[in-house]
Amino acid sequence: MNRRAFLSSTSAAAAAALAPQLTHAAPATAARMKPAICAYSFRKELQDKSMTYEDLIAKCVEWNIDGIDMTVYWFPNTSAQWLHNLRRLAYRNGVSIYSIAVRTELTKPNQADRDAEVASLAKWVDVADMLGATHIRVFGGTVPKTATEEQAVPWVVECLKRGADIAAAKGIILGLENHGGICTKADRILEMVNKVNSPWVGINLDTGNFKDHAFEQMQQCLPQAVNVQMKAEMTYDDGKTGPQDWDRVVKLIGGGGYKGYLSLEYEAKEPSAVAVPKGLAELRKLTHKYSV
Numbered sequence: 001m002n003r004r005a006f007l008s009s010t011s012a013a014a015a016a017a018l019a020p021q022l023t024h025a026a027p028a029t030a031a032r033m034k035p036a037i038c039a040y041s042f043r044k045e046l047q048d049k050s051m052t053y054e055d056l057i058a059k060c061v062e063w064n065i066d067g068i069d070m071t072v073y074w075f076p077n078t079s080a081q082w083l084h085n086l087r088r089l090a091y092r093n094g095v096s097i098y099s100i101a102v103r104t105e106l107t108k109p110n111q112a113d114r115d116a117e118v119a120s121l122a123k124w125v126d127v128a129d130m131l132g133a134t135h136i137r138v139f140g141g142t143v144p145k146t147a148t149e150e151q152a153v154p155w156v157v158e159c160l161k162r163g164a165d166i167a168a169a170k171g172i173i174l175g176l177e178n179h180g181g182i183c184t185k186a187d188r189i190l191e192m193v194n195k196v197n198s199p200w201v202g203i204n205l206d207t208g209n210f211k212d213h214a215f216e217q218m219q220q221c222l223p224q225a226v227n228v229q230m231k232a233e234m235t236y237d238d239g240k241t242g243p244q245d246w247d248r249v250v251k252l253i254g255g256g257g258y259k260g261y262l263s264l265e266y267e268a269k270e271p272s273a274v275a276v277p278k279g280l281a282e283l284r285k286l287t288h289k290y291s292v
Contacts, residue, residue, distance in 0.1 A: 032259040038069040038071065041267075104120070133172070135173045168198070168200040177209070189221065229262075233268055
């Protein structure tokens with residue numbers, strides 16, 4: 001055996017020996033969770049322009065948060081210049097714009113309307129790409145009064161399949177949120193995501209949106225969760241709304257082996273400027289406690 005062949009064979013053998021160690025270094029069940037800010041927490045300030053998206057980057061730095069989920073509703077524009085400047089600002093401050101959140105209505109009976117939804121989604125894929133985001137939160141939509149859920153499921157699946165092809169070309173994941181309408185129940189959400197059957201489509205798990213058996217439904221969704229939005233409140237099995245048991249929720253999510261951000265989407269009564277930093281500090285403790 002000549003020298004080149006010998007080196008090649010020994011390198012291959014070394015790599016083969018090392019591969020199992022690398023594979024088992026991070027078990028699939030090990031959770032890795034990090035707190036993040038959802039821009040929607042400051043919807044009032046963004047709406048009345050007392051706060052800008054650039055200000056949110058500064059808040060991430062002030063509160064020592066690595067990630068931000070950018071709700072797009074109040075973007076001043078979607079020009080490449082503005083998006084790239086925001087991306088640059090985030091990078092220079094060590095903040096990841098890892099996700100954007102958009103509105104979609106995928107339950108449209110008319111083909112032309114579904115085509116328009118997919119075209120709109122394609123636009124937001126381009127926006128996410130320009131921001132460097134790897135995830136887009138989408139809604140399933142409300143079932144029309146003239147249709148049943150069973151009729152609407154194929155419409156949602158069709159839009160998500162087409163959207164997945166567009167998103168995959170940019171390396172972007174679509175997260176279908178449990179946001180009421182056709183996405184009220186975990187069983188239905190999982191049915192649609194499984195029918196899409198794409199690695200580029202998963203579930204954007206909102207921990208405050210299930211209206212009954214919330215913990216059980218969260219547990220169902222976890223294997224497909226690609227982003228998690230934390231809420232200050234939730235509906236319990238007695239039908240009453242109360243403070244969310246974050247310790248139980250984060251323990252549940254960590255036990256499912258989730259790897260990713262827990263984005264605080266604050267919607268309760270206390271002013272966001274006061275409640276959000278307190279919530280993020282608590283989330284930081286809990287993500288550290290329940291991450292492996």
